[in-house]
Amino acid sequence: MFKKILIANRGEIACRVMRTARRMGIATVAVYSDADAEALHVREADKAVRIGPPPSAQSYLNIERIVAACRETGVEAVHPGYGFLSENHLFAEALAKAGIVFIGPPAAAIAAMGDKIASKKLAQVAGVASVPGNLEVIPDAETAARIARGIGYPVMIKASAGGGGKGMRTAYNDAEAREGFGSATHEAKSSFGDDRVFIEKYIEEPRHIEIQVLGDSFGKVIYLGERECSIQRRHQKVIEEAPSPFLDAKTRAAMGAQAVALAKAVNYRSAGTVEFIVDRQRNFYFLEMNTRLQVEHPVTEMATGLDLVEWMIRIAAGEPLPFAQTDIKFAGSAIEARVYAEDPRRNFLPSIGRLVRYRPPEGDGIRVDAGVDEGAEIGVNYDPMIAKLVAHAATRAEAIRRLRGALDAFYIRGPRHNIDFLAALIAKKRFAEGRLSTDFIADEFPRGFAAEVGPDEVERFVLAAGAAQFIAAERDARIEGQVSADASIERDWVVCLGHARHPLAIARDGARLAVERDGKRHEIATDWRPGEPLLRATIDGTAAIFQIDRAGIGFTLTHGGGALDLKVLTPRAAELLARMPEKQAPDLSRFLLSPMPGLLVSLAVAEGQEVRTGDTLAVIEAMKMENVLRAERHGTIKTLRAKAGDSLGVDQVILEFA
DSSP states (O other): OOSEEEEOOOHHHHHHHHHHHHHTTOEEEEEEEGGGTTOHHHHHSSEEEEEESSSGGGTTTOHHHHHHHHHHHTOSEEEOOSSTTTTOHHHHHHHHHTTOEESSSOHHHHHHHHSHHHHHHHHHHTTOOBOOEEOSOOOSHHHHHHHHHHHOSSEEEEEEEEETTEEEEEESSHHHHHHHHHHHHHHHHHHHSOOOEEEEEOOSSOEEEEEEEEEOTTSOEEEEEEEEEEEEETTEEEEEEESOSSOOHHHHHHHHHHHHHHHHHTTOOEEEEEEEEEOTTOOEEEEEEEOSOOTTHHHHHHHHOOOHHHHHHHHHTTOOOOOOGGGOOOOSEEEEEEEESEEGGGTTEEOOEEOSEEEOOOOTTEEEEESOOTTOEEOSSSOOEEEEEEEEESSHHHHHHHHHHHHHHOEEESSOOSHHHHHHHHTSHHHHTTOOOTTHHHHHOTTOOOOOOOHHHHHHHHHHHHHHHHHHHHHHHHHTTOTTHHHHSOOEEEEEETTEEEEEEEEEETTEEEEEETTEEEEEEEOOOTTOSEEEEEETTEEEEEEEEEETTEEEEEETTEEEEEEEEOHHHHHHHHHSOOOOOOOOTTEEEOSSSEEEEEEOOOTTOEEOTTOEEEEEEETTEEEEEEOSSOEEEEEEOOOTTOEEOTTOEEEEEO
């Protein structure tokens, strides 16, 4: 077994690999860019080596510097994590040349499966079902449109070297095929240094289901069941679970057999994933093989009890797999939610900033994989993932319940994040029923996400806010040293929600609060104290967790994917508030504002140019993704306030309309 390994990665996955290595008694070496000098993975490693400035190409993608760090520290092996160099066969070859073990598959397998075009051809030879399409490299936009027409719309334009949703576009007509070709090739070039794309048929109402495989150096390959990864946004996974609520035993076995056949065809060893698209009739088609650890691997670990990182290390050290296919069993259900620094209310635009408060949830069946802690900085250089939250339980329904509670308790302040969106997503009836597809988010949130609270839930928010204000009044009375505090505390309150008024009468009844509202009595039990970020309460016998933040004369409460700003006032103060004029927001409609921090890649307009609704105005690149800004109305460009190549801040003016 190795005595020391280097993790050629950063953040969450670097910390996760270190956790297993530490348990196995293996020393770890971290690498870091200048942007990550104080990062958690650097502090958790036994040794850390600087490898360059923040841009990935000069640090985490720099093979020469990472190999030099290996030599400097005397490591015997390297774990690549996922992303960066994890599927770069040149990296594996460079390590082998330096006499260092790559904790992953052979370089030849990486090369064969890393090229999406070549991998599909190889899959066909191995007898693996594939999606209809054109596997030749597309030279230009007109050829892309012609090939797409031949296949039949809708089609998917995909980067040959792609992964993680980058370099992928769906097209429903010639115009979209031409535009999709341009943006997919540019994004592929930026992300992978390879602008080749191909086109295949887009399967409507598809499920994305992948098979985890594990192979050793002695020719044994087994599969560890499947992961349902259908809930995606912009082709990036959002929720993953194991097992899938859709597959039956027959389909699972057939998919597993094809995944194993493909792995054997390339003499695969280590952990890998074979991804399939599955239609409504459970017909399945090969998409690609990821020759690395997947982001969503924890759900397989929790459902099978196996540590995939441990087995990657053991296989790389020459150990055989000691278990057979029949030994692999699923225990219960595991669901993972990816927590990102992004703003769901602004079309999921990336967010940056310092984690002023970071309190991950705990509890039975809850696992949090993160590469940050309180005070960490979420910057523009790397993927915006904050953490992965996983819930495991004996049944899928119980796993969903645990995940909902954990999301309510996951308290983050600083950059915007998607926790309330995740909570709203898994609260959908369709999710509970397991009726999933890659169109789930578009179908369930057709107008975007607004953190809305359903009419049935408003009452619980009102009661929770009233209870919080009453408890705060009790504390104030104690601070003022009043002997008979109960007598001095206001009983009558008005919870103001927009223009709506909700009168409450509140009194303490032992350890509980008795609340009268609209002639009905409610009981609230809570041990919340003012200043605590979570208000855990039992309201009329039902437990709930609210995130609570002071907001002037009231509170902002967040629960179950919804958020409300509630003012809690005395009746007199509520009356005065109703008489105050409302502030009018400034009119910014004549400006195009940058919705995120990022690089202004291009401007598609000039001063004096007329534009129509839907026309492309600018392209901004942030966190390795391109974002196209389009005109929302007809108009004329008056002034350009920025130029291509500029670094933009949030709400910075790009141009002004006449």
